[in-house]
Amino acid sequence: MKTSYLGKLLNGIGLILIVCVFAFPFVWMISTSFKTLGETLTFPPKWIPEQFIWENFTKAWNSGPFFKYFLNSLVVSVGILILQFLTIIPAAYAFARYRFAGKTFFFALTMITLMIPGQLIFLPVYLQMSSWGILDTLWALILPFASSAFGIFMLRQSFMQVPEELLEAARLDEAPEWKIILKIMIPIAKPVLITFALFSFISHWNDYFWPLVMTTSDAARTLPLGISKLREVDGGIAWNVLMAGNMILVLPILIVFFFAQRQIIRAFVYTGVK
Structure with a gap:
């Protein structure tokens, strides 16, 4: 009994330490975004600012065409997500429920692409674009x-994981394949779709490398590139303004995660990814 209690205690302490490690940079970013420039350079550092400086956010937003950057990031992230749904849903359905020549080979080929870093293929893609x-x-x-x-x-x-009997019943009712996907498969896989959407949105919203390579003007640049320009504000690195800009970058992700967290838990707890 004592061993079990000690194990739970150590497990709880370990989880708290992990949370602290991951939360520390985020809490520091929030704290710094409200400080004066002088407070960001003091040692030992202060966690709570003496006065909350909201002007840091205004200064970050007005340092460039941030609304344009924000809009570009939104269009790119949502546009990618729409195209991905149009391609991955039929492809996943075919790999899961159909039998065809070369199925194992093509699925293995698809999985191999996960091992190829984007930095390795950006040149041929750049030339194609x-x-x-x-x-x-x-x-x-x-x-x-x-x-x-x-x-x-x-x-x-x-x-x-969808029972074959359910699909056979739909086919007996002469339901076409596209209707089976829309009415049966997608509703059942909704938690997984939302989880993937969140991962995809975060990945492309925060992407810095690809927009840096593919764009040369503010007309097509995204928010991460705009945030990087905050290093040039006031002729040096104003850490308080830079952190305020990062708060602007992170806020949409937090909002999306807040509304999608239940679906993410359902995706891994109830549906399960094997």
């Missing part, structure tokens, strides 16, 4: 991510 004449446009940021091997894998695992 250049040949299409869409460099420095939002299309160059959207089209290379029109599908996702990770999304296909997650959704395939979810589709495979």
